[in-house]
Amino acid sequence: MNEQKLKTALKHLPLGDLRYYEQVGSTNDIALQWSAQKDFRDYSLVIANEQINGRGRDGRKWQTPPDSALAFSLILRPNNVEKKNLILFTALGALALVTALKKQYAREAEIKWPNDVLLDGKKVAGILVEANWLGNQPQAVVLGMGVNITSNAVPPAVETRFPATSLEDALGVPVRRLDVLSELLTALFEWRPHLGRAEMVSAWDRHLAYKGLPVEIHARSGQVIRGVLEGINPDGSLRLDTAPSIHFGDVHLRPSRV
Ligand code: ATP
DSSP states (O other), X not given: OOHHHHHHHTTTSOOOOEEEESSBSOHHHHHHHHXXXXXXXXXXXXXXXXXXXXXXXXXXXXXXXXXXXXXXXXXXXXXXHHHTOTHHHHHHXXXXXXXXXXXXXXXXXXXXXXXXXXXXXXXXXXXXXXXEEETTEEEEEEEEEEEEOSGGGSOOXXXXXXXXXXXXXXXXXXXXXXXXXXXXXXXXXXXXXXXTSHHHHHHHHHTBTTTTSEEEEEETTXXXXXXXXXXXXXXXXXXXXXXXXXXXXXXXXXXXXX
């Protein structure tokens, strides 16, 4: 991967500017700094071959060894409708990958609410959405994604809180990073106008992992909520049969051991 190859692979897309790095701390950090400047262009892309300080939610680490994964952050300028519900950008990233995998490999991936994509029940990608704020208004949304492409990207089992896999491990075929990136970004452009609309929420709902199954929601406080996962509400919160809606926050969804 290099800047020229990226530009060639993505030339059909109306991206903003593109910055490629061999190694970064975190693509989200660079994108947050970049998007703090007023004149950033919508759909500008920060992409790296390796992250040495990749971040998940709540300061957890996201591992991106060199040559083995996609690690990128897309800078988006939210419109007034989009500004109202930033969790929908997490779903946008997840749905874009699900759509790309279906189109390229005829595989149905699942979305583990709120921010992970699963194949074979294992985490193949994680999403971290952050924003630059002016008062209570988000000026820029940074949609960060890490997608494991080869088995080298998969952390050792002792280092993960949830089983992980890569596209090549799950699909059983060689996978080219740039092909996945191109298809994923194409799908993202297609989904964005539908953000928050019924068709987007229902696509999200259709791909929800553990739907109809008993699950546990673990909060940082130690509280555990158990119930059957019924689906996604229009605002992106989660519906269980036993509890009021579960809102996006530092909560972790797990299947119940039955
Ligand atoms: P959980 O998966 O426990 O519900 P989460 O979805 O919030 O939490 P994130 O914070 O988004 O997880 O991601 C960080 C976690 O993902 C790390 O704590 C680690 O367990 C795991 N992880 C780190 N790097 C990778 C990777 N390349 N592939 C899969 N999992 C990873």
